[in-house]
Amino acid sequence: MSIEAATSPFRLPLIAILRGIHAHEASAHVRALVEEGYDAIEIPLNSPDWADSIGTAAREAGPDLWIGGGTVLRQHDVEVLHGLGARFIVTPNTNPAVIRHAVQLGLQVVAGFATPTEAFAALDAGAQMLKLFPASTYGTQHVRALRAVLPAVPLFVVGGVTPLTLADFLSAGSAGAGIGGELYKPGQTVERTRQGARAFKQAYLESMP
Incomplete structure (x- = not known):
């Protein structure tokens, strides 16, 4: 990478997001992701029966x-x-009460932000990682500018990142990416999830020096 990025706690710094998955499907898709080398899997709370899915996983x-x-x-x-x-939890905003509560319970927090002001507010509340969303709107120059002022915390890019654009975001200073709709859409087959996971992992490995 051309800009130093903090190392995430995840072995593979690609957070697989299974938004909209049903509880009876979760185990099979999670298993496929693990088999492809993923160790960070997020199930958003606006998914049906999310507590059952997360509890089972x-x-x-x-x-x-x-x-x-x-x-x-x-x-x-x-x-x-x-x-x-x-x-861990992933937030769409920088609500300090939510961040502090999660940290107090021993959870890692990936806090959603867009601006340096929001990023520093999340870090002041105790967030250990940051999530720039939507990354495709802000672009790699925004990531590069943020990296110039932010401390060495893992910054994940989320929203519109593809296997073709991942390398540029990593080069700009992101530690990894969260991959949602580009990886999983509700109702798709396990094999489709596996293929998408494989493509993103390959793109990540090819971007490494």
């Missing part, structure tokens, strides 16, 4: 697997996720 997860909840807006949801065995 967390129970089946090995010690090296990170299962998390996304689109977390309330402190109560943080408590539910903690009880289910989730290890």
